[in-house]
Amino acid sequence: MRLTVLGCSGSGPGPRSPASGYLVDAGGTRIVLDLGNGTVGALQRHLDPWDLDAVVLSHLHPDHCADTSALVVHRRYHPFPPYDATARKLPVHAPAEAPDRLGAAYAPSAAERAATDLTDVCAFATMTDGGTASVADVDLRFGAVDHPCEAYAIRVDHDGRSLVYSGDTGPCEGLVRAARGADVLLCEATWPHVTQWWQEPPPGVHLSGRQAGEHAAAAGVGRLLLTHVPVWFDGDALLAEAREVYDGPVELVRPDATYEI
Structure with missing residues (x-):
């Protein structure tokens, strides 16, 4: 599998990156995990949007x-779509x-x-906690995580390799279950860790770097x-x-960077 970062700016697009969006190529099956602000423009640097096989949205914040x-x-409106894709x-x-x-x-x-x-363009499938789905020979599994709206961690398995994307979450056992034994965890880290109770950010929203x-x-x-x-934040x-x-190995992702899983 190969992971390409379309955007990685938290809570909205930034001056150097769109918001959250990640392209996964698993043996020629192309799946996007999230499509935040600006990510479709970035997607077109890496893939013709007609060649996408599925979109998976961790949650419905913009x-x-x-x-x-x-x-x-x-x-819907491209004047020259592939004849077999419409x-x-x-x-x-x-x-x-x-x-x-x-x-x-x-x-x-x-x-x-x-x-x-x-629905003329999209075939919607509802995610559930513990639910599964397949896109060609790629297996997806969804695990509920802790966020103000319905939100899921997404596990992608293909040919013995595994990638887990946290989506947005506060500290929770659901993320640990979803990521157990995965080759790569793509995990949000939204704010600095604090140790004093009066400095703590709202619970059940995001992770600090330490919590990730x-x-x-x-x-x-x-x-x-x-x-x-x-x-x-830095x-x-x-x-x-x-x-x-x-x-283990840990790094901060960058827009348009590619990672082998």
């Missing part, structure tokens, strides 16, 4: 799904509210939504890739936190 609208426009709907694995949420983002008025529910490292260590993953660092500082508690 920095992880907003560019679904751009992908729909591309596949009849094939794109599988979209997402939380249950995705058709309504993404439809409202694409078509704000009720009248417009009545005429365009995205702790989850990687608890799950026994082979490699840790940190992502989702907002523009207002990614190198979060990387240093993770290294204090996880002794």
Whole structure:
């Protein structure tokens, strides 16, 4: 498997990166994990959007799904689509509210939504805790994590290799279960770790760099890739936190970087 970072800026796009989006090529099957703001533009540097085999959305906050609208426009209105692709709907694995949420983002008025529910382009499949799905010979597994909305960690298995993407989550056992024994954990690290209770950020939202490292260590993953660092925090500082508690290979991902799994 090969992982390409389309965007890795936490909570929204930054001056040097789109928001969250990751392209996985597993034996020629191409899957995107999340489509945050700006990621469809980045996707086109690496892949023709017609060649996508599936989209998997960890949750429905805009920095992880907003560019679904751009992908729909591309596949619906492109004047020269591949002749054999127009009849094939794109599988979209997402939380249950995705058709309504993404439809409202694409078509704000009720009248417009009545005429365009995205199902001419997308074949929606609902994610559940412990649920599974397959895209060609790639196996997907979903595990609920701790976030203000319905959110999932995503495990991708292919040909004996495994990648787990945390999505957005606070500290939780669900992420450890999903990542157990994975070759690579692509994990959010959104804010610095604090030790004083009055400094603590809201619970059940995101991980610190240290917490990302702790989850990687608890799950026994082979490699840790940190992502989702907002523009207002220092990614190198979060990387240093993770290294204090996880002794495997760990690095901070960069836009357009590619990683072999």
